[in-house]
Amino acid sequence: xxxxxxxxxxxxxxxxxxxxxxxxxxxxxxxxxxxxxxxxxxxxxxxxxxxxxxxxxxxxxxxxxxxxxxxxxxxxxxxxxxxxxxxxxxxxxxxxxxxxxxxxxxxxxxxxxxxxxxxxxxx
Numbered sequence: 001x002x003x004x005x006x007x008x009x010x011x012x013x014x015x016x017x018x019x020x021x022x023x024x025x026x027x028x029x030x031x032x033x034x035x036x037x038x039x040x041x042x043x044x045x046x047x048x049x050x051x052x053x054x055x056x057x058x059x060x061x062x063x064x065x066x067x068x069x070x071x072x073x074x075x076x077x078x079x080x081x082x083x084x085x086x087x088x089x090x091x092x093x094x095x096x097x098x099x100x101x102x103x104x105x106x107x108x109x110x111x112x113x114x115x116x117x118x119x120x121x122x123x
Contacts (some may be wrong), residue, residue, distance in 0.1 A: 002027045004097070004114035005116065006094065006096050007021050008021045010118075011122065012086055012120070014018070014087055017085075017086065020036070020082045020083070021078055022078060022079045022097075023079075024078070027112070029074055033050060033104075034072055034105075035049065035070075036050070036081045036094060037108075037110075038095065040092040041092075041096070043092075046061065046108075048094070051102070052102045057102070061085060064090075068082065069081070081094065086123065091120050091121050092108060093116040095116045097110030097113050097114065098111065099111045
């Protein structure tokens with residue numbers, strides 16, 4: 001059974017930083033692309049970032065490029081999202097996801113999803 005468990009969300013002031021983690025189990029993590037998505041209240045889920053199997057290639061949405069960094073540790077079966085210079089508009093539930101094809105993640109699709117972690121950025 002595949003499980004993705006996010007952690008690291010919370011309340012932070014604008015301009016601050018948070019680091020999200022997502023621990024995976026039940027799959028060959030190193031053979032899956034990993035991604036982060038978010039869904040703000042009243043809005044559709046949107047792509048945030050993705051990394052290929054080795055992490056050599058990384059992709060970001062325009063709204064987070066230069067502020068967020070996705071990384072992964074295949075020895076720990078964990079993907080991270082370092083979020084800096086946070087803005088109130090970054091407030092959302094953040095989900096990690098995995099798929100064998102990173103292109104699917106970039107197109108908003110994934111085989112497995114985590115349960116989400118809340119991030120609130122106060123102004």
